Amino acid sequence: MKHVIVGNGPAGMTAALTIRAARPEDAVTVVTADEGAYYSKVREPDLVAGKVDAATLELAGESAIRQAGIDLMAGVAVRFLDCGARRLFLEDGRELSYDRLLLATGASPVVPPVPGLCPPSGEPAPDTPAGTRGRGAGHPLPAGVFALRTLQDARRLARAAGSARGAVVVGGGFIGVHVAWALAMRGLRVTLIEKMPTLLPGACDPEASALIAGHLERSGIRVMLNTELEALESGGDDLKVRAGGGAIPCQLVVLAVGVRPNLALARQAGADVGEGVITDGTLATTVPDLWAAGDVAQTLDLATGKQAMLPLWPLAVAQGRVAGRNMAGLRSYYRGGLRVNAVHLGPLQVISVGDVFPSGPSARVLTTSGAWGRVSAVPVPWGRFPGQPGAPGFTPVYGRIAFQDDRPVGALLVGRVEAAGILANLIARAIHLSRTDDAVRLLRSVLRVALPARL
């Protein structure tokens, strides 16, 4: 039996190793447009910050992968997939046959369609994997503009940060905030622009956003909310970012406005595609002998009970394991995953879990103020903070827990995050708290660990 896996990220590598362990007699080939080593994308901002070197990010080198019995074809993209003939066509002219195929092609950063970034037609860049061939198939990003996905991206950005004085980070999500912090820690003058009214949209309410923005501002990062990127102008050594009606001069721009799954091969295969590749509980697609896992796949969100895109490292690993086991003929099910995002901004940690903004008549939130209310019944007062901004040892603290009826479905913790694991467990296991009193009592005991604020 011949297994082929496209992609050497956590989904692809976990699947490859799972198949090897389960069926040592089978052939396993991994094809990737990226470099051959298996590395941590999660730690790329640390490389940009100069906290670690590239070797620290390596989880398994090419030789270790080959020693594990995996045939690794690195630095070459799959250009076409013919599922009828069970053949893959590589960009260098080679062809590969397979019996079972996994698409673990991940996602690529979105490039906003604004003048100076996209081709004059305004067409979005085609679906091309981030990798050795650059991004956007013939529409590379202008000099000084970066989007962080591959290790090569991180190395290039770290190098550019060494000589730049000012940077603009576009996008105030988890990656954008983390990169802004990393660049500021290297001494750059950083402006962070976010088109939504809060930082970490989808995870942060206005209270938490204000707290995080205050922390960033006190650390020298200018935060501009409700500010959309309008255009990028290049001229001489400097770039000019047009946003919010003004112009910000800088030498370096980082795009962090989200990712889009690499769906081209799945579409060629004729697999059903929604936002991502549609999979069943075994991570099989709608095409025989074709599986999908990781950022490219649409899977069950345990917080909402709906299919969703959850582009997260631990979920890619879990999905790779399930897909690999099924490809090896062992029955295995993926029960779904939780959206968990975290960022460490020096002394300030932020973690969000699950669905922080549930909707509908049974949705309620509990914040550090201790106020119960319908989701629409904002604003709620802030928690009480132990100390003042700027005082030694001051850590701002904020907590929000969201419910559907009596079931916790989401949590946001800022400043003290020790309770995140307990809350994630309650959410993932869909624990019902039968009475409001029980919920409040439980949350008091959980939050007391995390929050000194009175409930």
Ligand SMILES: Cc1cc2nc3c(=O)[nH]c(=O)nc-3n(C[C@H](O)[C@H](O)[C@H](O)COP(=O)(O)OP(=O)(O)OC[C@H]3O[C@@H](n4cnc5c(N)ncnc54)[C@H](O)[C@@H]3O)c2cc1C
């Ligand atoms: C800067 C950064 C920080 C992050 N931080 C976190 C975090 O804190 N926590 C967290 O949970 N997640 C984080 N993530 C997300 C996490 O890294 C991804 O969810 C995870 O890597 C997805 O794994 P994957 O295997 O699905 O895809 P990827 O890791 O994207 O791997 C896909 C591979 O497929 C290859 N490929 C695609 N198309 C083709 C083709 N046609 N031919 C050949 N090869 C192809 C690509 O080159 C790539 O190597 C972060 C991501 C980034 C970029």
